[in-house]
Amino acid sequence: TQLLEQSPQFLSIQEGENLTVYCNSSSVFSSLQWYRQEPGEGPVLLVTVVTGGEVKKLKRLTFQFGDARKDSSLHITAAQPGDTGLYLCAGGRNVNTGFQKLVFGTGTRLLVSP
Amino acid sequence: DSGVTQTPKHLITATGQRVTLRCSPRSGDLSVYWYQQSLDQGLQFLIQYYNGEERAKGNILERFSAQQFPDLHSELNLSSLELGDSALYFCASSGTGRGARGYGYTFGSGTRLTVV
Numbered sequence: 001t002q003l004l005e006q007s008p009q010f011l012s013i014q015e016g017e018n019l020t021v022y023c024n025s026s027s028v029f030s031s032l033q034w035y036r037q038e039p040g041e042g043p044v045l046l047v048t049v050v051t052g053g054e055v056k057k058l059k060r061l062t063f064q065f066g067d068a069r070k071d072s073s074l075h076i077t078a079a080q081p082g083d084t085g086l087y088l089c090a091g092g093r094n095v096n097t098g099f100q101k102l103v104f105g106t107g108t109r110l111l112v113s114p
Numbered sequence: 115d116s117g118v119t120q121t122p123k124h125l126i127t128a129t130g131q132r133v134t135l136r137c138s139p140r141s142g143d144l145s146v147y148w149y150q151q152s153l154d155q156g157l158q159f160l161i162q163y164y165n166g167e168e169r170a171k172g173n174i175l176e177r178f179s180a181q182q183f184p185d186l187h188s189e190l191n192l193s194s195l196e197l198g199d200s201a202l203y204f205c206a207s208s209g210t211g212r213g214a215r216g217y218g219y220t221f222g223s224g225t226r227l228t229v230v
Contacts, residue, residue, distance in 0.1 A: 041224075045219065103159065
């Protein structure tokens with residue numbers, strides 16, 4: 001069961017364009033993280049947001065956690081070829097042992113052409 | 115180098131066989147997580163260990179098992195392998211998994227398993 005749906009699934013744009021990736025769920029998460037994965041490598045953490053409505057900026061990337069903590073968005077300004085990769089959102093859920101586990105989204109594959 | 119080491123990087127084996135994947139977490143991290151990534155299922159959580167004890171279980175098949183040793187390295191054992199088990203298997207570690215909101219995972223580079 002996939003709890004986090006990302007859209008779009010694929011995105012091919014030209015260098016310099018702006019884009020937004022969405023991560024949606026019907027479940028509430030205690031935290032939301034965004035990762036980028038390149039071919040042959042594991043996902044690399046970009047950012048973590050924990051408060052509803054929280055906005056974080058990382059250079060040209062802006063991340064927002066929805067007010068209800070069910071959704072998130074990633075906006076990239078003036079995309080560059082180096083932004084190419086698979087973007088994954090991941091929601092933190094509490095398990096009854098007192099621990100958290102991360103549930104990953106379906107992924108958005110981004111290709112930025114020069 | 116993320117600090118999380120996974121071996122082997124590639125593994126090709128026949129159906130019905132058993133394999134062991136190994137993971138060394140980042141220095142100081144107590145939690146180890148195993149994920150399976152396939153094209154049609156995305157990144158699926160298998161199991162979590164914290165300081166040697168199993169703490170959370172996901173969609174892990176009965177044919178699969180894992181453990182975390184006293185030195186904190188972990189092994190994922192896959193048995194009676196089927197063609198559908200072909201996937202990337204990732205290990206991740208974090209400093210804590212106990213109710214800490216917002217902690218990040220550090221992933222290894224994965225083991226690509228091909229079952230033929």
